[in-house]
Amino acid sequence: MSDDYMIELRNVTKRYGDLVANDNVTLQIRRGELMTLLGPSGCGKTTALRCITGHNIPDEGRVLIDNQDVTEVPSYKRQLGMVFQNFALFPHMTVFDNVGFPLMIRRMNKAERRERVMEALRLIRMEEYEKHYPRQISGGQQQRVGLARALVYRPKVLLLDEPLSNLDAKLREEMRFEIRELIDRLGITAVYVTHDQAEALALSDRVAVMNAGHIEQVGTPDEIYDFPRSRFVADFIGLSEFLAGTVSTISTEDATAVVTVKGLEIHVALTPEMTPGQNVLFFIRPNDVALLPASHKSGTNIFDAIVDKMTYLGDRSDYRIQLGESLGLRVQTDGKVRFDEGENVKVHLPIPHCRVIMDHA
Amino acid sequence: MKRGTKFRSTLITLLLLSPGLLTFFLLFFYPMMVTLTRSLRPEGEKIGWTIEHYVTFLSESRAWEVIILTFVLSIGATLCSILLSIPLGLALRQKLRAHRFYRLTMITPRVVPGLIGALGLLLLFGSRGWVNLFLIRFVPFIHEPVSINYTIPGLILFYTWLYFPFIALTTLAALEGLDPAIEEAADVAGANRWQVLRHVVIPLIMPAILAGSVLTFMASFGAFSIPLIAGGNHRPLSVEIYRQIDFTPARWSAASARAMIMAVLQVVFLTIYMRILRRPIT
Amino acid sequence: MTFIRQYLNAILRSRKLLVQTLLLCFALMIYTPFLMIALRSVGRGWFGRRWLPPELTLDWYRWAVEVTNIVEITKNTLLIAVLAVLISTAIAIPTGWALGRKNIPGKELLMSILLLPRMIPPIAFALGVAQIFYRTDLINTHIGVALAHVSVCAPYAILVLSATFEALDERVLEAAGVCGANPLRSFVHVVFPLILPGVLASMIFTFTTSYNEFTLTLMTYGKDTVTLPVRTYLAIGEGYWEVTSAMSILLVIPSIIVLFMIQRQVAPEKLVGGFKGV
Numbered sequence: 035m036s037d038d039y040m041i042e043l044r045n046v047t048k049r050y051g052d053l054v055a056n057d058n059v060t061l062q063i064r065r066g067e068l069m070t071l072l073g074p075s076g077c078g079k080t081t082a083l084r085c086i087t088g089h090n091i092p093d094e095g096r097v098l099i100d101n102q103d104v105t106e107v108p109s110y111k112r113q114l115g116m117v118f119q120n121f122a123l124f125p126h127m128t129v130f131d132n133v134g135f136p137l138m139i140r141r142m143n144k145a146e147r148r149e150r151v152m153e154a155l156r157l158i159r160m161e162e163y164e165k166h167y168p169r170q171i172s173g174g175q176q177q178r179v180g181l182a183r184a185l186v187y188r189p190k191v192l193l194l195d196e197p198l199s200n201l202d203a204k205l206r207e208e209m210r211f212e213i214r215e216l217i218d219r220l221g222i223t224a225v226y227v228t229h230d231q232a233e234a235l236a237l238s239d240r241v242a243v244m245n246a247g248h249i250e251q252v253g254t255p256d257e258i259y260d261f262p263r264s265r266f267v268a269d270f271i272g273l274s275e276f277l278a279g280t281v282s283t284i285s286t287e288d289a290t291a292v293v294t295v296k297g298l299e300i301h302v303a304l305t306p307e308m309t310p311g312q313n314v315l316f317f318i319r320p321n322d323v324a325l326l327p328a329s330h331k332s333g334t335n336i337f338d339a340i341v342d343k344m345t346y347l348g349d350r351s352d353y354r355i356q357l358g359e360s361l362g363l364r365v366q367t368d369g370k371v372r373f374d375e376g377e378n379v380k381v382h383l384p385i386p387h388c389r390v391i392m393d394h395a
Numbered sequence: 396m397k398r399g400t401k402f403r404s405t406l407i408t409l410l411l412l413s414p415g416l417l418t419f420f421l422l423f424f425y426p427m428m429v430t431l432t433r434s435l436r437p438e439g440e441k442i443g444w445t446i447e448h449y450v451t452f453l454s455e456s457r458a459w460e461v462i463i464l465t466f467v468l469s470i471g472a473t474l475c476s477i478l479l480s481i482p483l484g485l486a487l488r489q490k491l492r493a494h495r496f497y498r499l500t501m502i503t504p505r506v507v508p509g510l511i512g513a514l515g516l517l518l519l520f521g522s523r524g525w526v527n528l529f530l531i532r533f534v535p536f537i538h539e540p541v542s543i544n545y546t547i548p549g550l551i552l553f554y555t556w557l558y559f560p561f562i563a564l565t566t567l568a569a570l571e572g573l574d575p576a577i578e579e580a581a582d583v584a585g586a587n588r589w590q591v592l593r594h595v596v597i598p599l600i601m602p603a604i605l606a607g608s609v610l611t612f613m614a615s616f617g618a619f620s621i622p623l624i625a626g627g628n629h630r631p632l633s634v635e636i637y638r639q640i641d642f643t644p645a646r647w648s649a650a651s652a653r654a655m656i657m658a659v660l661q662v663v664f665l666t667i668y669m670r671i672l673r674r675p676i677t
Numbered sequence: 678m679t680f681i682r683q684y685l686n687a688i689l690r691s692r693k694l695l696v697q698t699l700l701l702c703f704a705l706m707i708y709t710p711f712l713m714i715a716l717r718s719v720g721r722g723w724f725g726r727r728w729l730p731p732e733l734t735l736d737w738y739r740w741a742v743e744v745t746n747i748v749e750i751t752k753n754t755l756l757i758a759v760l761a762v763l764i765s766t767a768i769a770i771p772t773g774w775a776l777g778r779k780n781i782p783g784k785e786l787l788m789s790i791l792l793l794p795r796m797i798p799p800i801a802f803a804l805g806v807a808q809i810f811y812r813t814d815l816i817n818t819h820i821g822v823a824l825a826h827v828s829v830c831a832p833y834a835i836l837v838l839s840a841t842f843e844a845l846d847e848r849v850l851e852a853a854g855v856c857g858a859n860p861l862r863s864f865v866h867v868v869f870p871l872i873l874p875g876v877l878a879s880m881i882f883t884f885t886t887s888y889n890e891f892t893l894t895l896m897t898y899g900k901d902t903v904t905l906p907v908r909t910y911l912a913i914g915e916g917y918w919e920v921t922s923a924m925s926i927l928l929v930i931p932s933i934i935v936l937f938m939i940q941r942q943v944a945p946e947k948l949v950g951g952f953k954g955v
Contacts (some may be wrong), residue, residue, distance in 0.1 A: 087583055109582045116583040123574035126598045134585035135594070183584065305431075408779045415772030415791055415835055418862025423794045424827035426805025433808060483703065486696045497700055499940050500707050507711075510906055511925045514913065518717055518922075525709065528726055528937040556706070617798030620891045620906075624913050630857035633800045637895075640804075647808065654801040661798055 038101070040065040040223040041086060041191060046095035048081050055081040057247035058090070063225060068217055072234040073244035076236040078339075079227045082244070083195055086225060088112050100190060104261060115184030115222075119196040121176040123168040129155070129165040129179050136187045138298070154182040157216065174205045181213070185220065192217065192224045198233065210237055231271050235259060243267045265391055268317050275323075275364050277316045281308050296361050300336050302388040315391040320366040322387035325353065327371075328378040335383040339363075342372050355381060398654035427658070434651035439644065441509075444459045448652035462660070465631040467547065468622075469615035473562075473608050479555065480563040480604070481597070488570040505560045513621045516553050520544050545627025555620055562607035569603030570596070605672050607663065616661050632657045684941040689722040711929070718922035745908065745920065747927060752890060754818070754904040760823035761887035762880050765830040769879060773838030778845070788839075792832045799829065799892040807896040817899020825897045833886065834879045841875025881935060888931050 041063040048056040056078045063069045071079035084090040084099050085352045088109035097105045104112055116215070123132050131138075134151045142150070155161045158178040168176055177197055184192055197213070214237055215223050228234055234241050235255040242252045243266070251258060251267045262268035265276065279295035289304045293316050300316060316318050330336070342362070343354040351372055353365040363381070437445050452458045483501070487494050504512055520526050522540035530537045543549040573596065581591045619633040626634060632653065639650035688695045717723070718737055719732025741747040772791075776784060794802065806825050807816070815821030845868065853863045874920040898907055905928045912921040 087579075089579060089582070108587075109579075110585050110587050112583075113585070114583055116580065118576045118580060120576055122574065122580040124577060124595055126579070135581070135586075139585045139590055139594075180580075183580075187585070329597075373451065408775050408781065411771040411775035411779070411785075412781075414768040415776075415831070418768050418827065418831050419791055419793075422806065422824065422831075423802060426802045426809055426828075427797075427816050429808050430802065430805035433805075438876070472872065482699070486700055491700075493700075495940070497704065499936065500704050503707050503936065506885065506936055507929055508891065508906055510889075510909055511714070511929050512710060512892055514909070514925055515714045518713040518918070519710050523724070523726065524713065525728065528766065531726070533925060556710075598917050613796060617800065619798075620910070623909065633798055636800050646864070647804075650804055653731075654798075654804045658801045661796075665796070 039063055040100060042098040044096045046055055046085055046092045048090055048092050054247050059249055065223055066221055067239040068224040068226060068237060070228060070234040070238040070241045071244055072228060072231060072241050074229055077244040078247040079244050080195060081226050083193055086192055087114060087116060113189050115189040116193045117180045117184050117194045117197045119199050121180045123176055123179055125168050129166050132179055133182045133186050150186055154186040154328060158182045173201055192222050194226045196228050213309045265315055268391060273320045274317050275320055279314060279316045281310050281314055284308060284310055291384060298337060300360055300383060300388060301385050302390050303386060307392055317389055317391060318383055318387055320364045323365040324382040325365055325367055325373060326380040326382055328380055330380045335385060337381050339379050339381045341375050341377045341379055344375050430651045430654050433648055434655050436648050438646055438648045448649050452652055461632055461635050464629060468550055468554060468631055469612050471551040472558060472615040473553040473612045475551060476559035476562045476611050477604055477608060479559050480566045483563055484566040484570045487567055501563050502560050504557050509557055510620045512557050512627050513553060516556060517625050526644055544625060547629055550626060553625055554618060558611045561610035562604060565603040565607035566600060569600040573599060601625060637647045690704050713886050714922045717918055718926050725884050737919045741923045745804050750903050750905055750908050753902055756819055757823045757904060758884050758887040760820060760852055761826040761830050762883045764827050765834045765883045766880055768831050769834035769838045772835050776839040777842030791835055794828050803893045803896040816897055817902050819902055822894055822897050822902050825893040826890050830883040830886050834883050837875060837879040841872050845871055885931055885935055
């Protein structure tokens with residue numbers, strides 16, 4: 035089976051003085067997929083992107099695009115399309131000239147250029163704005179023009195560097211769909227960089243979560259969300275509650291295990307790496323925990339608890355509860371049934387949502 | 396009461412402005428008026444009107460040589476300054492290690508008296524100066540000292556040396572203010588370094604270059620001490636004016652006429668130039 | 678020779694080296710004129726095609742002091758400069774205050790008008806100034822020459838001070854008042870320290886403008902008010918390059934001091950800029 039990837043980063047390391055921005059990063063991006071590099075500021079996602087665009091030359095490692103080693107090929111020869119966070123439109127050119135710029139550089143004749151530019155403008159629904167200047171159009175429109183400019187010469191790869199961060203929330207959601215739709219329609223490979231996990235989960239075919247210069251995990255949004263493999267990933271995506279514990283028993287027949295956390299026995303979904311006696315990190319998402327009245331009958335993973343604090347958030351309620359002697363847990367419910375502070379309740383941790391991360395402390 | 400305080404406040408403002416306005420009138424407006432009236436008086440007389448000085452001057456073919464020379468020097472110096480400032484700005488905006496030293500170097504010609512700069516340049520480019528020594532020694536086809544001092548190209552060189560900082564400063568500031576993402580966008584779109592410069596960078600810094608060039612042009616146009624000592628037989632308008640006073644008895648009216656012509660030329664040229672600048676480029 | 682060839686090859690290969698070499702040439706271009714003046718001022722017997730003077734001597738400086746009375750001339754220059762600074766600053770403070778802090782209709786137009794003396798060729802209105810001075814007997818007086826300098830110093834001083842005063846935040850003054858300071862203490866403890874840098878900058882540049890001024894001085898001087906720039910010019914006419922060079926070094930000292938003072942700034946060019954709105 036040949037591994038035919040559109041973009042590959044092989045052992046890429048990039049340093050800025052003492053800071054290692056990319057530490058031995060290896061990543062494969064398949065043809066036609068939308069891969070998102072997700073992580074907090076400073077995690078190295080932009081650095082990795084710039085290694086792909088050619089604005090950074092890695093200190094070690096290779097960059098391949100379409101099976102060609104482009105590590106030392108300058109940016110302008112790589113035939114990529116790029117969309118920038120602050121749009122980066124040429125302020126002294128009209129929308130038409132902005133979009134037509136890559137074609138002008140490639141010496142396309144005027145008639146053909148016009149046809150392609152209008153086609154691109156139609157794609158983003160901005161044909162009437164061809165004679166406008168960037169300062170005369172809104173932020174969202176500027177970003178669309180940026181998209182058109184990146185796509186007008188039909189590049190093989192589209193790169194997006196936090197393209198939606200400078201837009202307001204509502205516009206962001208609209209543009210998300212537009213971008214995804216456009217990419218699907220053109221069947222192009224895309225690399226998207228963002229720190230917004232909701233965006234990453236909504237848009238991507240696969241997500242690479244990065245932290246402090248290296249990749250923590252690569253997977254589909256489902257995999258990342260439901261099966262995070264490290265504390266960082268679990269913490270960064272969605273809300274998480276972590277409890278340190280030890281694996282007591284394993285039961286391969288029903289694919290569960292028992293993890294003991296401060297005396298409490300919690301049944302979790304079994305994963306292959308688990309062995310008895312192992313130190314693990316139990317985690318569950320606060321919105322997967324169910325709160326039940328104290329009168330509810332007992333059962334597996336149903337524990338007694340007391341409500342410590344309750345915060346009403348409108349569509350949700352946020353609780354801090356106390357399990358047993360010393361276990362605190364955060365719970366979020368849809369607010370339909372509410373419990374007061376000090377009230378005795380029962381807490382249900384549904385087994386499918388009980389996960390475990392190998393504790394690499 | 397309200398009207399009273401408003402009146403009082405206006406009065407105070409006027410009082411505060413009065414020193415500046417007075418200086419303007421006494422030390423500029425009044426002298427200009429004196430020059431104007433003197434230019435219209437017969438030489439040495441205190442009464443009577445005549446335009447003979449203007450007519451005599453403008454009908455000499457020499458006059459037009461002088462005027463053209465003045466413009467050639469100013470425009471030449473401005474163009475050379477632009478050609479110097481753009482690469483200089485591009486080199487300095489990367490903030491290499493010694494960039495503060497070079498920034499200081501850039502403004503040095505503006506901080507020293509023009510006379511001294513001209514003297515130093517005369518020594519440097521003279522027949523026994525280092526430049527000629529270097530040329531004779533290292534350049535194969537030069538065996539005699541090249542004549543640079545007292546020539547028109549030499550003067551343009553001197554003017555450029557003295558007045559390029561105006562353009563260099565604005566150009567550097569504009570280059571540093573450019574959003575790097577814009578150049579990266581051009582880059583990714585396929586433009587090589589020259590194309591990025593030509594299509595993106597230079598159009599965007601052109602307003603700053605032109606703003607600085609107004610100052611360089613003005614300074615070159617009105618330059619006096621430099622052509623006085625380094626112009627040799629080439630005399631731009633400013634030196635022509637002074638020569639009239641050097642006669643005994645001094646020809647004040649003739650000098651005044653030339654001064655008015657010079658002032659009008661500069662104002663007219665500047666107005667046209669500023670009009671061109673106003674046309675939006677960005 | 679081979680070293681030079683190696684260097685040339687290295688330059689062609691490395692862009693960075695090329696840039697650094699060109700920048701070095703640029704710096705040379707700016708500084709060698711001064712180097713030449715300095716060498717000429719201490720050289721003896723420097724004829725013919727030599728790179729450096731064969732002998733060094735301080736004779737020319739001695740000549741400048743003894744024969745051309747350079748000390749007296751320097752005193753003139755300094756006196757005139759000090760007068761010009763005092764008068765210009767006295768004019769610029771109220772005018773700058775009004776322009777910086779008061780709401781004046783057509784302020785930009787007014788500023789452009791006040792800057793006109795720097796937009797007209799100096800020789801053109803120096804002519805008028807000279808004629809007025811002849812009539813009013815101000816020729817060959819220190820105050821006269823100083824006043825002539827004020828015509829070009831004051832506009833710049835007004836510009837700098839109006840910017841300084843404009844930058845003075847009203848709210849800082851209010852805060853001082855709220856803390857209990859009366860107008861006088863407010864001024865001494867709050868306003869004055871804040872405007873001091875701007876006032877000093879303005880005074881420094883007014884001083885150097887007057888010290889270096891040539892055109893106007895040439896038109897209004899007499900045998901008692903010869904300044905360094907004028908004397909240097911006359912020396913050039915006399916043809917003694919060596920003495921002229923010595924005088925020039927003396928003339929250039931304040932400029933060097935100023936350069937030294939401003940080199941500590943992060944952006945020294947901000948202090949020597951052109952004019953806004955021109």
